[in-house]
Amino acid sequence: MNMAALSEAQSFQPAVHPDDKSEAMLRLLTCGSVDDGKSTLIGRLLWDAAGVTDDQRAAILHASHARAVNGERIDFSLLLDGLVAEREQGITIDIAWRYFETERRRFVIIDSPGHEQYTRNMATGASHADIAILLVDARHGVKRQTRRHAAICNLVGIKKVILAVNKMDQIDWSEERYRAIESDFRGIAGNFNFSDIVSIPVAALTGANVVARSVEMPWYNGPTLLEYLESVEARTEPLDAPFRMPVQLVLRASNDFRGYAGTVTSGTIRVGDRLVDARSGLGATLVRIATMDGDLESASSGDAVTLVLDTDLDISRGAVLAETQRRPTNADVLEARLVWLSEKPFDPEAGYLLRSATDLTPVTSMSVSALIDFETLASAQAHECGMNDIADCRILLGRSTAIDLFSELPLTGNFVLVNAIDGATVAGGVITWVQTGAAAVGDNVLVLDRARLSGLCADLGGSPEDRAEYERRAQEVAILLRSAGVPVLIDTDR
Amino acid sequence: MTALTSHLKLLEAESIHIFREAAAQFRAPVLLYSIGKDSTVLLHLARKAFWPAKPPFPLLHVDTTWKFQDMIAFRDRTVSEMDLDLIVHTNHDGLAKNINPFDHPPSVYTDIMKTQALRQALDAGGFDAAFGGARRDEEASRAKERVFSFRASGHSWDPRLQRPEMWQLLNGRLGKDETVRVFPLSNWTEADVWRYITLEQLDVVPLYFAKERLTVVRDGQILMVDDERMRLLPGEEPRLRRIRFRTLGCYPLTAAIESDATRLDEVVAETLDARVSERAGRLIDHDQAGAMEMKKREGYF
Numbered sequence: 001m002n003m004a005a006l007s008e009a010q011s012f013q014p015a016v017h018p019d020d021k022s023e024a025m026l027r028l029l030t031c032g033s034v035d036d037g038k039s040t041l042i043g044r045l046l047w048d049a050a051g052v053t054d055d056q057r058a059a060i061l062h063a064s065h066a067r068a069v070n071g072e073r074i075d076f077s078l079l080l081d082g083l084v085a086e087r088e089q090g091i092t093i094d095i096a097w098r099y100f101e102t103e104r105r106r107f108v109i110i111d112s113p114g115h116e117q118y119t120r121n122m123a124t125g126a127s128h129a130d131i132a133i134l135l136v137d138a139r140h141g142v143k144r145q146t147r148r149h150a151a152i153c154n155l156v157g158i159k160k161v162i163l164a165v166n167k168m169d170q171i172d173w174s175e176e177r178y179r180a181i182e183s184d185f186r187g188i189a190g191n192f193n194f195s196d197i198v199s200i201p202v203a204a205l206t207g208a209n210v211v212a213r214s215v216e217m218p219w220y221n222g223p224t225l226l227e228y229l230e231s232v233e234a235r236t237e238p239l240d241a242p243f244r245m246p247v248q249l250v251l252r253a254s255n256d257f258r259g260y261a262g263t264v265t266s267g268t269i270r271v272g273d274r275l276v277d278a279r280s281g282l283g284a285t286l287v288r289i290a291t292m293d294g295d296l297e298s299a300s301s302g303d304a305v306t307l308v309l310d311t312d313l314d315i316s317r318g319a320v321l322a323e324t325q326r327r328p329t330n331a332d333v334l335e336a337r338l339v340w341l342s343e344k345p346f347d348p349e350a351g352y353l354l355r356s357a358t359d360l361t362p363v364t365s366m367s368v369s370a371l372i373d374f375e376t377l378a379s380a381q382a383h384e385c386g387m388n389d390i391a392d393c394r395i396l397l398g399r400s401t402a403i404d405l406f407s408e409l410p411l412t413g414n415f416v417l418v419n420a421i422d423g424a425t426v427a428g429g430v431i432t433w434v435q436t437g438a439a440a441v442g443d444n445v446l447v448l449d450r451a452r453l454s455g456l457c458a459d460l461g462g463s464p465e466d467r468a469e470y471e472r473r474a475q476e477v478a479i480l481l482r483s484a485g486v487p488v489l490i491d492t493d494r
Numbered sequence: 495m496t497a498l499t500s501h502l503k504l505l506e507a508e509s510i511h512i513f514r515e516a517a518a519q520f521r522a523p524v525l526l527y528s529i530g531k532d533s534t535v536l537l538h539l540a541r542k543a544f545w546p547a548k549p550p551f552p553l554l555h556v557d558t559t560w561k562f563q564d565m566i567a568f569r570d571r572t573v574s575e576m577d578l579d580l581i582v583h584t585n586h587d588g589l590a591k592n593i594n595p596f597d598h599p600p601s602v603y604t605d606i607m608k609t610q611a612l613r614q615a616l617d618a619g620g621f622d623a624a625f626g627g628a629r630r631d632e633e634a635s636r637a638k639e640r641v642f643s644f645r646a647s648g649h650s651w652d653p654r655l656q657r658p659e660m661w662q663l664l665n666g667r668l669g670k671d672e673t674v675r676v677f678p679l680s681n682w683t684e685a686d687v688w689r690y691i692t693l694e695q696l697d698v699v700p701l702y703f704a705k706e707r708l709t710v711v712r713d714g715q716i717l718m719v720d721d722e723r724m725r726l727l728p729g730e731e732p733r734l735r736r737i738r739f740r741t742l743g744c745y746p747l748t749a750a751i752e753s754d755a756t757r758l759d760e761v762v763a764e765t766l767d768a769r770v771s772e773r774a775g776r777l778i779d780h781d782q783a784g785a786m787e788m789k790k791r792e793g794y795f
Contacts, residue, residue, distance in 0.1 A: 025501040094656065096637045097630040099683045106501050108681060120658050127660040156660070248514040253546040261543070263511045263662070292545035302503075304510035304543070317518050341658045355665055358518070414661050423667035428660035464521055464620075468670070 026234050027108045029126050029158070032135030033145035035114070037166050040075075041135060041204035042098065042111050048211035049102055049226055094118070095125035104230040116145060119152070119388040120341035123428060127156040127414075130234040133225075134185075135164045138171045138201070141181045147188055148374045151390055152339055154192035155430060157410045160232065161189065163199035164225065169206055173216040191377045193407075196232070200225055237301055242326035243267030243275075244404070244412050245299075246357035247319045251306055259290055259306035260321065265357065265411035267323065268300040269307075277313050278320045278328045278402035284309035318359035320402035320412060328412055331434035332400040337392050338417065338429030345386035346427075349482040351420035351475045351490070354397060356431075357412050362398035362420070364445060364489050365482075369394060392432075398489040406430035420475045420490075445487045448474055453492065502690055506539065509678040511662065512641055513543035513625070516676045517550055519666030520623035523676070524616070527553040527580070529565045530742040531698050532627030532679060535687050538696055539678060540625070541576070552579035554615055554624070558607040559584060560595055560744035562720050568699045583615035595746040596725045603747075613649050622668060625676045631683040641680050647671035684740075688762045702761060704738040704753040715749035740765070 030038045098109040110129055112122035126132065132153045136146055153161060163185045171177050182199045189197050200209055201220055208214035211226045223231070249261045269275070269286060276283045288308035289296040299305045307321065320328055334354075340346060352363040371382040372390040385391035406413030410430075417427040453474055460466040470492070478488040516523055525540060527533050540549040555569060573580045585593075588606040595603050616624060630637045640659050645651055657665060666674065679687070691698060708719040710730045717724075719732045724746065726732065737750035738761070755761045 025504060094638045097681070098637060099631045099681070101685075121656075124658040124660055248511070249518050249544075251544060251547050257546050261514055263507060265662075290546065292542045302507055304507040304514075306545070353667070355663055357663075358515075360667075411662060414663065416658075416660055416663050416665055418665055418667050422669040423665070423672070424669070425657045425659075425665045428658065428663075464622075472670075 025106045025108065026229060026232070027110065027128055027130045028229065029110045029112060029129035029132040029153070030135060031112045031114065031122055031126070031132060031149045031153075032137075032166075033114050033116075033143050033149075036135045036137045037204050038111060038114060038135050041133070041164065041166060041202070041210065042109055043075075044204045044207055044210050045109070045226065046098060046100055048207055049100060094121050102226070102230060107229065114145065116148075116388065119148065120339070122149065123152050123156065123339045123341065126153050126158060127428065129153075129156075129158055131160040131162065131229075131232060132158050133162045133164050135166050136181060136185075138165050138167045138174075138177060138181065142184050142188065144374050146185070147377060148388075150188060150192060151372060151374065151377065154194065155337060155339060155390060156428070157406065157414075157430070159194055159235070160196040161194050161198075162225070162228065163197065165199065165201045166204055168201045168208060168214075168217065169203040173201075173214075175217070175219045178220075188377065198222070198228060200228065237266060241266040241301065242409070243269045243273075243321075243323040244328065244409060245269070245305075245307065245321045246359070246412065247315060247317055247321060248358050250316055257290075257308070258312065259288075259308045260315070260319075261304075261306045262321070262358070263304045264299050264301050266301050266409050268298055269323070270298040271296075274324045275307070275309065275321050276324045276327060277315045278322050279330050279400065280313065280315070281330075282313050283324060284311045284313055286310075318357075318361075318401070320357060320359075322402070328402040328404045328409075329434040330400045330436055331403050332397040333435040334395045334397070334403065334431055335392065335433035336395060336415070336429040336431050337390065338427045340385045340387055340389045340391060340427050342419070342424060342426035343387050344419075344426070346384060346391070349479055351478050351482075352426070353418040353420050354395065354401070354415050355418055356401060356403055356415040359401045360418070361401045362490055363417070364396045364398045365487055366393060366395045368392070393429075398491065400436065403431055403434055405432065405434065407432075420478075421472060445489050446481060448478060448481075448488060448490045448492075450492055453477070499689070499693075502686060502693065505682055505686060506542070506690070508681065509539045510543040512664065512676065512678040512680075513540055513549075515664045516623055516625065516642070516666065516674075517544070519664070520668075520674065522619070522621050523551040523623040523625065524554045524581070524619060524621040525549065525551055525625040526612070526627070527555050527569070528627065528742075529555065529561070529569045529699060530627070531687055531691060531702060532629065534696055534698050535682070535690055536625065536627040536679060537572070537576075537578075538694060548578070551625075552581050552619075554581045554583065554619070554621075556608060556611045556615060557582050557584045558611070558744050559589065560607075560723075560746060562699075562701055562718070562742065562745045562748075564699055564701050565742060568697075572697075581615065581619065583611060583618070585611035585614060595744055600747060616649065616673065621673070623666070623674045623676055625678060627679050628675075628677050629679050629682050629684070629687075639677065639680070641677055642666055643675040643677065644668075645673050645675060649673065685762070685766050688758070688765050692758045692762055699742060701739045701742060704736050704756050706734045707737050707750070708732045709735045709737060709750065716752065717748075718745055718750055720745040 030042055032038050096111045100107050110125040112125040134146060134149055136142055165178050165181050178201045200222060201217055202209040202225060204210060208216060209224045213224055244265045245262045247260045247262050251259045251261050271286055271289060273286050274283055275286055286307055287310050289299050290306045290308055322328055346368060354361045354363055368383050368385050368391045370379040370392040371385060372379050379392060404413040413431045415429055416425045419426050456473055457470050460470050474490050474492060478490055481488045544550060585607055593603055593606045628636055640656050642664050644657055709716050710732050716737055735752060738753045738755060739750050755764045
């Protein structure tokens with residue numbers, strides 16, 4: 001696509017928010033269970049829609065011939081399975097990112113692993129997507145893994161899904177069988193918050209209804225996969241979304257410049273508008289939106305900017321700047337739905353940190369209340385959760401942080417849970433309920449501050465290694481105390 | 495503000511977000527500056543991310559001593575014009591052993607003069623994070639990489655132990671002895687890089703533009719005779735060809751393409767029209783199956 005075509009694509013959808021910068025690009029997730037043929041479907045899409053260069057074409061033809069997995073056919077999955085381990089085992093263990101353009105649109109394809117043990121990689125991929133293709137094998141229909149994937153797509157906020165019923169060639173292009181699968185899936189999808197559900201019968205291996213219209217299925221008169229992808233609207237935000245900008249950094253430069261750097265996560269702000277720091281409640285007026293390309297009059301969702309205020313709010317990274325009327329909650333008790341990503345199951349005694357927008361907050365205590373059953377999609381009472389589970393939980397924070405409900409403002413209502421000792425990302429979640437003030441540090445919480453740790457850490461100085469060791473010891477002590485039933489908060493700032 | 499097309503604007507904002515997250519979360523970052531077009535864009539985005547302050551980290555160039563002369567001149571001019579801190583590191587053990595791209599296979603040469611050199615420089619500087627210009631569209635194992643790519647001690651990469659990265663949230667909390675590579679250009683394509691260079695009117699190394707240059711053809715690839723160290727095979731007679739480069743590296747290992755593209759818009763048009771992927775011009779990547787993944791596991795970039 002050339003640049004003229006790009007600006008055409010931009011003006012192609014007049015109905016969307018004029019400030020939405022993403023309309024020309026679509027981020028597309030593909031998922032399904034093992035052997036449904038995901039990699040083949042994407043390979044076919046790239047191959048037929050001209051996303052493959054000549055040397056890649058030659059390499060794939062050569063390798064397909066050597067392996068002869070599909071008889072004389074081309075093995076399109078070779079385009080996607082990039083890692084040596086994957087080529088050896090013939091499975092997709094991690095998400096692969098592919099990029100291609102047609103005359104109409106720029107696409108990012110996020111190919112996610114089908115194998116159940118790599119569901120966490122799938123959740124990672126899904127969180128970046130505007131739309132998901134859920135692939136099912138026409139011979140087997142909707143499976144447990146399809147339900148799990150649909151549940152994860154829903155959890156991470158995907159609103160639009162395409163059910164691609166693949167391998168139609170294997171069931172003699174049967175409309176009856178296809179309609180049964182479609183109806184089965186629509187029943188399941190009713191449990192979720194999807195706004196658009198489209199289903200398309202395809203055969204990735206032959207290319208039917210992927211880019212070219214199938215001649216074998218005259219009974220299907222909907223769009224081909226590519227036709228739909230080229231015309232569907234990407235994620236859009238409501239016109240009047242409240243303004244939020246989580247502060248990433250405070251930038252200081254010569255001649256007294258002091259600005260708050262961050263990416264606007266929702267809404268629009270103009271020079272002269274009043275802003276408030278959600279945590280302290282202090283307000284200021286926006287006097288300047290600074291960028292290297294010159295000052296701006298306004299900034300909207302998706303813009304990476306630096307805001308200069310008329311008064312110094314004494315805030316730092318982790319603060320959320322918001323409009324004065326509709327503010328985030330300054331919360332220290334949360335309820336959330338999360339997908340557990342770590343191989344180590346949830347441990348109520350371990351130390352966790354909550355990373356939300358730009359803040360990192362210690363978790364004082366956390367409990368699981370329910371797990372989603374992937375057969376029925378109902379939630380059942382539970383107190384434990386492990387890798388690949390979707391769980392509802394309650395989290396008490398060591399201090400309050402500015403947060404929104406995910407259903408209202410996804411980018412200030414999502415979080416990942418971090419293991420305080422090894423730094424691993426153990427879960428990704430969305431805020432479903434918040435409360436202020438309930439978990440204020442009371443008499444029953446032991447605060448591990450510098451005074452209490454001074455003896456244990458007397459041998460440590462200020463080097464980076466020593467500071468890391470200080471942190472490690474504090475976390476280990478907290479684990480011991482929690483296992484003895486003592487609620488603990490680590491606060492080494494005081 | 496320049497008239498960025500919508501998706502470039504989105505990519506630019508995403509990259510700036512990544513730079514700021516890394517600068518906020520890591521103690522001692524460094525920007526791996528390899529002088530090419532991707533590094534040019536990377537540096538430009540770093541300047542935007544922290545403007546009006548200067549980027550809060552130095553640049554690091556791993557110099558194998560076999561880079562094109564035009565690259566070194568461009569590097570020094572850029573650093574002086576923008577008033578940046580530059581660290582240049584060469585593996586002097588390798589140099590003392592005369593490790594070079596003629597006597598040693600590309601895998602050995604790259605390991606010693608690039609991978610080991612990079613590890614030495616990162617360890618010597620005590621850096622816990624290194625920005626790189628790698629893009630997921632370059633190569634199959636890159637397509638699987640995270641934005642924050644964690645490395646165990648010894649800088650090795652284990653694709654099975656990659657941290658999940660969800661939404662816009664980047665978790666930079668390091669475990670013991672871990673370091674991280676940060677890739678702000680992850681979601682850019684080669685065409686995006688060129689479009690961005692055009693729109694932002696960025697200066698790039700002249701080698702990207704077609705010009706008559708002294709060359710030989712070896713194994714079907716056009717190599718430039720950049721200085722007197724180029725070893726000619728019997729019968730090889732250097733002659734002028736009108737060439738340019740899609741990717742830049744060590745001159746004996748970087749193949750040129752014949753081209754008439756002397757202006758940015760012509761380079762962009764040629765790139766969008768390209769029927770061969772960009773790394774086809776990098777001889778080191780074809781040395782063995784999964785070459786890039788092997789190099790990454792050993793700590794390359």
